[in-house]
Every structure is written in structure tokens, then in C-alpha cells.
Amino acid sequence: MIKNPRLSHSISQISWSRLIDMIKYKASWYDKKCIQISKAFPSSKLCNKCGYKKEDLTLAIREWTCPECKTKHDRDINASINILNEAIRINNECTTGQVGI
Numbered sequence: 001m002i003k004n005p006r007l008s009h010s011i012s013q014i015s016w017s018r019l020i021d022m023i024k025y026k027a028s029w030y031d032k033k034c035i036q037i038s039k040a041f042p043s044s045k046l047c048n049k050c051g052y053k054k055e056d057l058t059l060a061i062r063e064w065t066c067p068e069c070k071t072k073h074d075r076d077i078n079a080s081i082n083i084l085n086e087a088i089r090i091n092n093e094c095t096t097g098q099v100g101i
């Protein structure tokens with residue numbers, strides 16, 4: 001069914017929704033906080049060192065070098081660092097009430 005273009009989007013959405021529900025449940029179970037970032041957050045495209053945004057990054061590009069600070073990035077590791085930093089930023093906004101940059 002996932003190969004059917006009419007159904008695949010709906011199935012994927014349900015799966016993600018269910019996964020997020022399970023993560024929230026587990027976080028609550030262990031008295032932890034689950035912070036969800038925006039789907040539009042460009043986690044792979046942002047350099048985690050200087051914040052440069054690589055607009056032309058495609059899925060096929062697994063490694064890239066930031067033209068601003070020359071840091072070499074593994075796509076997935078860079079994205080995970082950016083997601084962590086974004087979650088920390090959102091958490092700080094929630095706990096201090098101050099909107100970050």
C-alpha cells in the first residue's frame with residue numbers, strides 16, 4: 001500500500017503520528033519531556049557551527065562542506081545536532097518565557 005501514491009502519504013502520516021504518540025507516552029512514563037520541532041525546520045541544510053543554510057542540498061548529498069566556516073558535515077549527524085539545538089531552544093523559550101534568536 002505504501003507504493004500506491006494515493007495511499008502512501010496517508011499511511012506515512014498515520015505511522016508518524018503513531019510513532020510520535022508512542023514517544024510522548026514513553027517520555028511521560030519516564031517523567032521526561034518530549035519536544036516536537038517544526039516539520040519545516042531545515043535540520044539537514046543548516047550548518048550546526050555557523051548557521052549557514054545550504055539551499056541546494058539534495059537527498060543524494062550525504063556529506064557537504066560549509067562554504068562559510070569550512071566545517072565538513074555528515075548529513076545525518078549534522079541534522080541530529082541541529083534538531084537537538086532546536087529542541088533546547090524551544091525548551092528554553094518554554095521555561096524562561098523568552099523568545100530566542
Ligand SMILES: [Zn+2]
Pocket residue numbers: 047048049050051052066067068069070071
Ligand atoms: Zn558553517
